[in-house]
Structures are given as C-alpha cells and as structure tokens.
Amino acid sequence: MEVVQVLCMKEGNGDTSYAKNSLVQLKKIISLTKPMIEEAITNLYCNNFTASLCIADLGCSSGPNTFFAVLEVVTTVDKMRKKMDRQLPEIQVFLNDLPGNDFNTIFKSLNKFRKDLEKTTGEGAESCFVTGVPGSFCSRLFPSKSLHFVHSSSISIVHQVPQGLESNKGNIYMASSSPPSVLKAYYEQFQSDFSMFLRCRSEELLEGGSMVLTFLGRRSDDRSRKKCCYIWELLAVALNDMVAEGLVDEEKMDSFNIPQYAPSPAEVSKVNWNAYHGEFCPSDAYKDCGYNVAKLIRAVMEPLLVSHFGDGIIEEVFSRYKKIVAVRMSREKTSFVNVTVSMTKRG
Template identity: 60%
Template sequence: MDVVHVLHMNEGVGETSYANNSLLQKKVIILTKPITVSAMTDLYSTLSPTKICIADLGCSSGPNSLFVVSELIKTVVRLHKKLGQQNESPEFLVLLNDLPGNDFNTIFKSLLPNFQENLRQELGHGFGPCFVTAAPGSFYGRLFPSQTLHFVHSSYSLHWLSQVPEGLEENKGSIYIASTSPPSVLKAYFNQFQKDFSCFLKCRGEELVTGGRMVLTILGRKSDDPSSKEGCYIWELMALALNDMVAEGLIEEEKLNSFNIPHYTPSPAEIQSEVERDGSFIINRLEVSKVNWDPYENEICYSSEITKDKGYNVAKLVRAVAEPLLASHFGKSIIDEVFRRYREIVADRMAKERTEFFNVGYLIGKSDDPSSKEGCYIWELMALALNDMVTEGLTEEEKLNSFNIPQYTPSPAEIKSVVERDGSFIINRLEVSKVNWDAYENEICYSSEITKDRGYNVAKLMRAVAEPLLASHFGKSIIDEVFRRYREIVADTMAKERTEFFNVVVSMTKRV
C-alpha cells in the first residue's frame, strides 16, 4: 500500500464526505482548546513576534480545517490589544498540511473566504494581514525551512503511520493489532510508530523557532497493552465484517490477509519516551481525554436517524476516514456492503458495552538554545539594572564588562548527551517541570506585601542567591540600589508575560 497516495479522508461535501462526518474530530479539538490557547498565549507573551507562522499538520478538508487556526489568531489579536499595543497585530502565515490526496480545493473554494471575512468582522480594527497556503506532503519528512514555524498543531493525525509495518504475515484475519495478534505483530507496529514519531520530532525540531510550541492530539490508549480494546476494538469490528464477507465468498481470503491498517494508537508513556529520547523538546503539559464512539452522543439533533441509530453514526464516521484505504485494496464495489455489515456489528456492541476513543493531548515546547529566555532571562533583567547604573555613573563600565555569572542551564538533551558520553551511568528517568519565578504564586500568605508585589518576591529570592557574587565584585555599597531597580524591572516584565524556571530532574544508576 502506497500510504502517501492512498491515505486521505473522503473528499467533497456529500453524504459520506469527511466534511459532513467530522463532528467527533471537532469535539476533540474543542476538548483540547484550553491547551492550544494557553500555548499560543505563552508563545506570544514570551517571544512577541511581529510575524507568526502557524502550521496545521493533517488539516484534512472540512469545517475543522480552519477552526483551530481561527482560534489561535483570535487569541493573539486579543492578547495584542490587551497588552495595550496600538499598532496592527502581527502578520499571520498559515500553512495547511496534509497528504497530496487531501481535498485542498474544498478548503480554498468553500471555506477560506468565510474564514477571513469572519475574522475581520469579529476582530475589527487592528487585525493584521493573514496569508493561507497549502503545503501538501508527509509530515514524517521536512516540509518547511529551518527556524520558520512558531506554532505547530496536529489533531487526530499522528496515529496514522507512514507505511504499513513490515513483518505482518502472521496477522491473518485481522486488519490491525487485535487481541489474537501474535507478539511479532505488536512489535512491528510499535517499531514503525517509533521510527515515524522520531522522524516527526526531528523534522519539527529543525523547523520550529527556539521557544516555538507544538500542540499534538493523538488517538491513543491508556493501557500499556497495544492489543487492548482502547486501541484496536473499532478495527476488530471492521475485521469481523470483512471476515463474514470472506466466508460468503464476497471477498478473497488472500485479499483480507494482505490488508493491514497503517495506524497505531500509542500510550502516554510511549509518546513521552520518544519525546525524551529526541531531546529537542520539553513536555509542558499532558492530558488524556475520551469521547464516545458516537459523535452525536449528547448532541441536540433534529434527525431521528442520526440520534437513534448509533451504528449508523459510527459507520459514517469510520467510512469518511477509511473508505479510500479499503477501496484501493478491495475495490469500490464492496464498500456499501462492508459498511452495512459494520453498522450492524457496531450497533450490537454499543448496545451491550460502553465504547470510547481515548485521546492523548500534548503541549510541547522547543528548547535547545542556551540563549533562550528559559535559561537566561532572569539574568538579562539583572544586566538591565546594572547597565542603567553604569549609564548614571553609579558603577564603572569596566566593572560590569568583567563580571559574568558562573552558571549554565542545560537542556535535557545536553544532560543526556554528557551522561551517555561518560558511560558510567544509566538514565532511569528524566523529567522536566516548571515553577513560576514568584515563589509565592498560588500560596496562602498573610503578608500583603509578599502576595501583591511579585517583583519584590523575585528580587528577594535572587538577592539571597546572588548578593555574595555581586558584592565581591562591585562592592556592598551598591547592592540595595541594584535590587531596587531589579525589583522594578522584574515587576514590569511579569505583568506582561509568563515567567518560569524550568527544572530537569534525572534519576541514574551506576553501571556495573
């Protein structure tokens, strides 16, 4: 199977099109909206770019294609106004990516004009230029020039693999991992996922600017077992329909045994392991959510057929996604019959048990530049205070130019590289966390000065750490004035942007 040319959602706007059967995917996007908005808010507050490049990878075709981009743009423009910036908001470049078979025409003919007009009406004066372009190709390779992307979004796309794994000869009668699949099949699928996701991270690491953000929502599972129902049940039921048709002579058995879905539903631990192994990114947030198979569950809908026949609803959802794969292998003539049977099987199972998709949502930040704000911003603000005092003749320029802090904030990749090069230790666990500069953030404290004056809190923290270094070089007489100015600079900075320390914790075992 040539996945790059075969894999795409049903095109157009007809009854079985993805555009008309993507409510579930929209529900997932809405579930993860708080993560997406928070990520863009942090990015804009930290980097304040005048041009923002957003890539949506696996955008498909339909109302969801521009939904996330619209929310991201609105987040930036509103924050821009909230910060009191009078000039026009940043320019936006939106890059919509999917495989070449995607129906980009529907996006640009039917959806884009309304998208731009709605933004202009809702955001009004100050909304900067917005350019939208298609970027067809596989996201398991390079798509964009180095250091060009600020924000990458991908929802319900990364569970698709670049190819059907090799070594699935023993997976007879199944079209994906199943409860009956031998261990070799599970291993083949996992190895392909590792290879693909590693390529994805490597490519995005080169394309994202330092401090850029990625929000990835992947159809996954909670269980550590890839053959659990959470990850593969929906395809097991499809295999039942196909096996019934083989038994009745409607499909050749050889055809069924040679068909496997290029798909893998990873666990949170598997995703986290790959991110840490890559070393280019920090996981800022991880959330697991779930949605019912039936996208119309709890929806107000006036079509009795849609609301009552769960099998019909799920079969339409899966057909919009899987029909091109099935048709390319088995032929178009069997499609209606496959999904008629599938509808009946799904309806029967949903009447007996609860059926849900599990989603793994990640907010990932790029951090491999020693000069990024994450590692040095707190000292840059100290340098501002000292430079102001040089300008006013309160300290000598030569004194400042000969002073440097004996400190380095390493990235997880740098720590890992040194440990592996040394060879004496094995890394058992590596975790990244963050805390606000203000140690009293979210603390219950009865001192109004501490809780309200964030600059004061941070200046006290830094003075307790840095005063001996500063006093030994500049003399004790300037210390009070340095930290008075530093307090004001920090307070002003923290009022405008989110400020955090990033911590890397490593657990190691000494090799024998």
C-alpha cells in the first residue's frame, strides 16, 4: 500500500476531525520539545544571521495546532533579534504534508496565527509568509540549500506498508504475537525511509541549518513490547471481534497493516494517551478517558481504515475501541514515548 495515496488525517473541524483531537499528537509534544527548538534556532540565528529565514514543518497535518511549532520558531527569532538589536528577518514558512492533507483548514487558521504573531512580536505578521507544500517528505520537496530550519513531529510514519507481512494475521501492526520476520520488515522499511529522508534534507538545508525531529518511539530494544504497540493492539481487538461476528471480512483484516514504526529512543519524553487527565484515569472517569483517546486515534486512522474496509464499519469499530481503551486505562498507567533528535548540517 502506498501511503501517499491514502494517508491523511480526518479533515474539517468536526467532532472527530484531527483539528479537534490533535492535542496529544502535536501541541503537547511540541511543548515538551520547546527547549530543543529554542536552542537550535538560537544557534542558527547567532551564527548565520541573514535578512531572511526559511523554515519547513514536515508532516504538518491540519488545524490550529499546525502553527504552534511555527509560532515557537518565530518567537525565538524575535527574542534573539531584540537582544542583538536587529531587525526581524523576513520568514518564509513552508507547511508540508501529503497531497490528501486538509490544507484548506490550515489556511482558514491563518488569521488566528497572524493575530498570535502580532501579540508576540508586534510586527511578525508583516514579515512572515506561509506556503503549503504537498508531497511526501521521503522525496525532495525544496530547492538545494534553501532551508535554514526543518521541524517534524511525524517521522514515525513510513512511506509504505512493508512487504512480507502475510504472516501477521490477526494483527494490524507489530505485536507480541507477530513473527520475527514482521518485526524485521517494519524495521527495514523505517531504516530505508528515514535514510531517504535524511539524504533529501541534507540537499535542501544550508550549511549550518538545523532540524528538530520527533518520533513516536519506544524505550525497549524489543520492537513488540507493549509500550510501543499497545494502542494499536487494542484497535486490532475491536476489529477481530467484528471479524468473529461477521461484520468485517477476515481476509480484509489479515491484509491490513499500519504504516508506522516506533524507533528506540536516544532521548525520550512521555505524553499521556489522554491529554485531559492525569497519568491514568480514576475508575469513575474511565469512560471519558476512552472517549478522548478513541477520538484521537479515529482522527488519525479513519481515512486509512475507510480506504481499506470502507466507511460502513467506522462508527462500530470506534464505539468498540472506545470501550476497550476505557477499561484498559482504568486499570493501568498509559503513555506515549517520544524520541526527539536535534541535528545540524556541517560543511
């Protein structure tokens, strides 16, 4: 399955859209990685001051939170230029995602972004220019030596579902019951795609340019450990129950796998599954916990599920998934593990 053909977040601003359910997926992660973004931009600005600055957010998705990382970058530049008594440089912002991404929702959020920028810098809205760039970040997207800074919080998504997953029956991702060949196939696909990503960015970044990348990762060297695959195993439980009841075709289930890979961390930060509560939900609040998490996963996964199974199962599968997640979250602590990497291009 070519990810670029089918993968996108749930569009619009409805109750199940990515724009309404991306707090965990984006805003909290960027908040946790803010010091690394600030350090990278500070070093870049001090060592490579120019009259203009080009930055790219890869896998930007859609909704108001899309601009959260951009605002952090521009705010840091504004602090530095004031400290050094310089003019705010013109800033070109490139927002990239796959062609199926809801760019219309992004552009509808531009006015709010400009207002936030004006509050922060006083003049940033007049010096900041935003452009949408559709395409896969596993290919070239920009001219050679044109970017100063690259940010992404979506590197865990691979370019395509790995080949050779026929033995992964009953699973939709790497799982404790997956054979070693499946785990190896996922690893090799990620390794290939990430290597291509780095080659492309090395061409596009100027000397001294920086990147801050965040992956959905894992602590353990074991690729099938619960912490990195658990949330997908629970979705597989819901789908397998529907297979048993004749609501989902077994062959369809066996041929469905998620295009993602969670690497081992060099640096990790935890983000709770449920953005609106503590590390785990008390027993009297588990229904809300399951509802919030199910909405997040639905916002991410619905277009991919629809492309494979059709839209007839969506309400039922997420109704079941919500209940399964709620029960598990009421019994144990749950969190995502993230890996954040900062790197600079040397001459």
